[in-house]
Amino acid sequence: MLRIVPADMAHIDIIRRLNGLIFDEDRVINTFEREDLLMFLAYQDDEPVGFKIGYRENRFNYYSAKGGVLPAFRRQGIARALLHAMEAAAAQQGYKKLCFDTFPNRDPGMTIMALHEGFRLARADFNSTYRDYRLRFEKGLARE
Numbered sequence: 001m002l003r004i005v006p007a008d009m010a011h012i013d014i015i016r017r018l019n020g021l022i023f024d025e026d027r028v029i030n031t032f033e034r035e036d037l038l039m040f041l042a043y044q045d046d047e048p049v050g051f052k053i054g055y056r057e058n059r060f061n062y063y064s065a066k067g068g069v070l071p072a073f074r075r076q077g078i079a080r081a082l083l084h085a086m087e088a089a090a091a092q093q094g095y096k097k098l099c100f101d102t103f104p105n106r107d108p109g110m111t112i113m114a115l116h117e118g119f120r121l122a123r124a125d126f127n128s129t130y131r132d133y134r135l136r137f138e139k140g141l142a143r144e
């Protein structure tokens with residue numbers, strides 16, 4: 001059974017482990033000292049299999065900074081469930097939009113999910129650090 005659970009700094013070791021397995025890097029995000037930091041963990045039958053982290057971008061926008069799902073658990077709707085948990089929490093806190101950046105050549109799944117989930121392309125540019133094209137997606141959040 002899939003469970004999406006809010007996480008905090010007490011779960012950071014679990015998030016670091018997932019981040020290493022999914023992205024093959026030690027850095028999770030640059031800093032956890034962020035306003036309205038939200039972290040979610042996905043558990044499949046009590047095994048942590050995915051995570052998602054976001055924070056305030058400005059008073060209107062909530063920014064989804066990073067997330068991923070272990071390869072063996074992909075295409076089962078886990079990233080979508082994590083996204084919905086973040087959308088609900090950000091809307092609850094009064095944010096108007098959920099936003100994120102992605103590199104479609106590296107991670108095409110995120111772009112496909114964004115388009116299926118009602119996000120609009122808001123910006124496209126060339127990122128000189130990663131030497132690749134980056135897309136920014138945004139979606140309006142409905143308050144319950």
Ligand SMILES: CC(C)(COP(=O)(O)OP(=O)(O)OC[C@H]1O[C@@H](n2cnc3c(N)ncnc32)[C@H](O)[C@@H]1OP(=O)(O)O)[C@@H](O)C(=O)NCCC(=O)NCCS
Pocket residue numbers: 022066067068069070073074075076077078079080081101102103106107108109110112113114116
């Ligand atoms: C992108 C990622 C988070 C998707 O996780 P996931 O749990 O497999 O995604 P879901 O099963 O919830 O997929 C939801 C929808 O997104 C789309 N999608 C996801 N991955 C896809 C892929 N590899 N190819 C095509 N479509 C994809 C599909 O529309 C899918 O719905 P469907 O399976 O009913 O067709 C996962 O592949 C991942 O961790 N990738 C590496 C890290 C990464 O890219 N992180 C995002 C950085 S911005």
